[in-house]
Amino acid sequence: NAGVMQNPRHLVRRRGQEARLRCSPMKGHSHVYWYRQLPEEGLKFMVYLQKENIIDESGMPKERFSAEFPKEGPSILRIQQVVRGDSAAYFCASSPQGQGAQPQHFGDGTRLSIL
Amino acid sequence: KNQVEQSPQSLIILEGKNCTLQCNYTVSPFSNLRWYKQDTGRGPVSLTIMTFSENTKSNGRYTATLDADTKQSSLHITASQLSDSASYICVVSALKGTGANNLFFGTGTRLTVIP
Helix, strand or coil: CCCCEEECCEEEECCCCCEEEEEECCCCCCEEEEEEECCCCCEEEEEEEECCEEEECCCCCCCCEEEECCCCCCEEEEECCCCHHHCEEEEEEEECCCCCCCCCEECCCEEEEEC | CCCEEEECCEEEEECCCCEEEEEEECCCCEEEEEEEEECCCCCCEEEEEEECCCCEEEECCEEEEEECCCCEEEEEECCCCHHHCEEEEEEEEECCCCCCCCEEECCCEEEEEEC
């Protein structure tokens, strides 16, 4: 998984706090995708971003969740007022193009635990 | 409804033995199918990607097959090693859709190789 960097690897928050997850795509990749994985479940698409634009956020809850990919810096997935159900592994992937046919390289994820 | 189903859910084999993992899908229109290996605590890593016209593709001891007529794929692992212990995820891409919401993930097969 060299290339797509996610941090932190583990994040613990109390209910009601905010969680910020960061993703730096592979060099030269301008497309970022966020997925959520619950234990024993498959990856679920959340949001797809290009630099400074949200292309598709159809998989992201309407409330408390937001994502950005600024011109400079990593992509950020932000969860406000976290609840226990937000506990999951959050994976970021990047690609040089926006088509699903292109290989997607994944980071090693951020494991979010809500106390 | 676009779906990807994998079997078995879990599998235990002896080191050195072969095994075959199955993936059935109903995704349409079909673009490509990928197999990923996901080690515990890590992100998925692509093993193979197959398009409609490809029947077989190998990557070392991994061989994937695709039957686009029956919408089935298999991943065959030869001479298994302890390091093959991981989850193997089948991902099918549809032709339409934007970015990543045209990717459909199976829930994976959990393979354990024992000495």
